[in-house]
Amino acid sequence: MPLPDASGRRLLGRLREYMAGGGTAQDRLDRTVRLIAEELRSDVCSCYVLRAGEVLELFATQGLSQDAVHQTRLRVGEGLVGEIAARARPLNTPNAWDHPSFVYRPETGEDVYASLMGVPMIRGGQVIGVLVVQNRDRRQYQDIEIETLETVAMVLSELLAGTDLVSRDELAPVAGNAVLPFRMEGLCLNAGAVLGTAVYHRPKVHIETLISDDPDAELARLREALQALRRSIDDMIRTHVDLSGDYREILEAYRMFADDAGWVSRISDAIRSGLTAEAAVRKVDDDMKVRLGQASDPYIRERLHDLEDLANRLLLHLTGQGLTSAQGQLPDDAVLICRSLGPAELLDYPRGTVRGVLMEEGAPTMHAVIVARALDIPVIGRLHGVFNRIAPFDALALDADNGQVFVRPSDDVRDTFNHSVATRLARKRAYLAERDLPFETRDGVAVSVMMNAGLLMDMSHLEDTGAMGVGLYRTELPFMTRPSLPDVATQTLLYQKILEQAGGKPVVFRTLDVGGDKLLPYWSNDGEDNPAMGWRSIRITLDRPAVLRAQLRALLRASAGRELRVMFPMIADVAEFDQARRLVDAEVARERQRGGVLPREICVGTMLEVPALLYQFPALLRVADFISVGSNDLLQFLFATDRGNPRVSARYDTLSVPVLRMLREVLHQCQAAGKPVAVCGEMAGRPLEAMALVGLGFRALSMAAQGVGPVKQMLRSMDSRAVATYVGALVDKGAANPRRGLRAFARDHGIKVT
Missing domain, CATH: 3.20.20.60 (Phosphoenolpyruvate-binding domains)
Structure with missing residues (x-):
């Protein structure tokens, strides 16, 4: 039968007292299951805890045989209790014996009980056990009873983790929305194979206090936090006032979600049941994931993502923790879990702490992937539902070569990955041993092997690999990682450092290539239906010649007395190349007029990327140097x-x-x-x-x-x-x-x- 609000608050209050009371931890847990059975008017209440080896052990019970405590064990996925843990979903059946997953354990003495309701015990996104109630009569438990048991299970899992009944290590080996090992497949964005630990790029907020005996005060805190949340979203919209089209509409819709009456009402109801404002927000967020997570409607799923983000922002306002990332609490083998990632964000992490990246979105051409390649970090993208299926601190094995990630891998998979990693290291040592040998075939044909770069840190790979120079230096990354357009002096200094670190080896600079998936935060970017073929690359810089001239000026000054090799991207017509080359000539004349030292040689080429250029090739070869x-x-x-x-x-x-x-x-x-x-x-x-x-x-x-x-x-x-x-x-x-x-x-x- 449904619990009145007062009874629910009384249960939570007594639960806190029981777990904090005297006696051993086992005594407190025994009293707790008796309390839950009494308050929920159930004949049985049992608590199963997940132990090492993916085994659920009966830790305490009221109603079943006490001889079964610490003796009855079920594998994850075995029986009704095992199914609840494996699926991380509540189970409600009027006759457990008729359920296809039912497994009989005679030592428990459960022969006389028919109906069963069970919920997973989740802590920090991890399934750590199962809480079950049973009754002799056949009955279908009501939704409010399931919600009450879920609330109790959440609080009990937090309290249980603070006892010495089970160690922290025993509660942590298995994580996520389910506890069985499984495999996800996505798109290889940067190859590699690593073992690591899952870390959310923007982790969930830690909640200190779960239960409150003053709902009015918590409701007031909620109202204040909601006001602060709405103000922050309004500020964000004002900051991006120059944006138009779909992006602005998304921001406006996002702001409307913060006023969603149903969302706020559910949080308020959870507070009235006895939870703190923070715990209420978390509970409603978890409920939304369970109910909407399987929806196929893209609008509903997008709404779920918005509400998840709003919940996290609301928690930040409630706790005052600020918009921080996981950078301060990274394990040594972190694998970042994110929807998408900007190049500057990846560079914010301490070098060497990130082993891999898993993205719900992502594309091979995005600059975060280019940065990951420079850092030799494997990346898998297009992993749909990655946040729903991988929880913080899950063990992961990334086979980025094949776009696969194994979540909570078995010992056999771990052994295979360790062998693969060792093989890769052996290959790297073999490549290093040949670093100083010439790039030539067995019959003596020399081949110029150059490397691509886009960051100053990439230049160290010239020595590591023995590459003969830089065949493509992507100049846009410094533009993307700064809050404003870098001036000529800033660019000149950067290009000088690049040439100095090249140590006399040739460097081919590609002019600014932005647009498409590479947007500058300080430029207005109107939405395009097909950005890959839209206003990007040389099209932008020819339309904004001052930007290109400033870059060419910096390249000329940085290359004073040296050779300068510069090429233009995304040329689709010889006329575009001619126009860009005239800007080079204008800057050469300008530098000569001011008495500057010019490069000893200037070579101007183009990338062949647009098929239309193939049909203008003879004309192009007459004007391009390479x-x-x-x-x-x-x-x-x-x-x-x-x-x-x-x-x-x-x-x-x-x-x-x-x-x-x-x-x-x-x-x-x-x-x-x-040529x-x-x-x-x-x-x-x-x-x-x-x-x-x-x-x-x-x-x-x-x-x-x-x-x-x-x-x-x-x-x-x-x-x-x-x-x-x-x-x-x-x-x-x-x-x-x-x-x-x-x-x-x-x-x-x-x-x-x-």
Whole structure:
């Protein structure tokens, strides 16, 4: 029967007294289950606690045989109690014996009991046990009774963790919305394999006090916190007053959720039942996840995310803890769990503390992923429901190569991962041993292997890998990590440091490439239906020539007396290149006029990323000093396929005949015009693809730093003439699956491509 508010508050108050009273911890727990049975008018109340090995042990009972205490055990997923723990969901049945998951334990003496209601005991997002009530008569428990038992279970789990009945370690080995090991699959954004511990990028707020005997005071605190929350959201909207379109509408809708009468009413009701304002917010938030978490309607799920964020912000106002991240309490093997991540946010974490990143969203081209590559941090994206399925401090095994994460992995999986990590380390040592050897094939053909960079910290990889220079320096990252547009002096100093750390090796600077998924916080960015093909890259800087001229001015000054190599991104028309080059000429004339020292040589090139440029290639080669094939964008535009979308990314192959024919034609035209050409991007950094490129005739490749070692090892194991003959035959006859043939050829000829 439903509990009146006064009875509910009395139960919570007595529960706190019982657990804080005298006697041993076992005595207090025994008194507690008797109290719950009495107040809920149940014949049985039992408390099961999760022990090491994913076993639920009967710790205390009122109504079952006392001989079964600490003797009856159920595996997670076994019986009704095990199912409650595995699914982290309440269970309500009028006849437990008829339930398909029922398992009989004769030592408990439960033969005479029919109905059963059980709820998981959750602490800090972790299932630590199960609380069950039973009755002799067959009855369907009411919703308010389930909610009452959930509230009691939440409080009991917190109180139980503060006793010496079970150690903290015994309560912590299994976490999350369920306790069984499972696997999630997403999209590989940066390869690697690691074992680690889950940490929310923005963790939940810690609640100190759960129970209150003054609901009026707690309701007043709630009203004050809600007012502060609404003011903070209003401030956020005012801060972004220049934004328009969908983004502003989202902010306005988000503000409306803070006034949601139903949400506020549910929190107020939980406070009247005897909880503090903080505990009430947490309880309502958990209830919303259970009820809406499985909804397929995207609007409902988006609303759930908004309400989750609002709940966390409201808790911050209630506790005064501030909008802090987990940076101050990271384990040594942290794996960040986040919806998305900005490049500056990842850089905020102490170097070496983050082992991996799991994103609910994410794309290969986002700059957080580029930063992760620089830091050698594995990243998996597109993990839908990651917050609902992975809890803080869950043990994780990331196989980012295959886009898989194993949550609470078994010992066998851990052993496999430890072996994989050891193998990777051995490979890295082998690459390091070959660092000073030349980049050339077995038959003596030299290949220029350069690395890509985007941060000053990347420059140390030149020495680590032995790369011959920087084939692509992404200049936009410093723009994205600053609160305002960097001036000429700031940019000049940065570019000087880059050139100094290069130690005389060549550096190719790509001009500002923003837009799409790379937005500057201090620029207005109107929403676009297709940002990848919208106002981005060179299109922005040609429309805002002052920005490009300032960058070119800084590059010229930083390169005084040195060679300057600069290239433009996303050129779609030769006229765009001509316009950009005229800005270079204007800045050279300006620097000469002011008496500045010019670079000893200036080379101006372009990235080949837009297929339309292929049909203007002869004209382009007459004005460009060099070409860099941007394989990432060029191929996704060529096939009209978003490589960041797992549904379609596998629909084209970088080693298909159309790709190889196109690249061969680009190479031949560049050779005929006497213009240097390189292939830049993920294709160049994969040993099998790099083998094919060298077979086509390319002699310059630029890749992420971690690709340099494997590509060098491949080069030094191949005969360029044999590979060229085989690749040429594949392209000429239009082989159905060049990748399969190339892999077989590499295996038969001892070429190291794995």
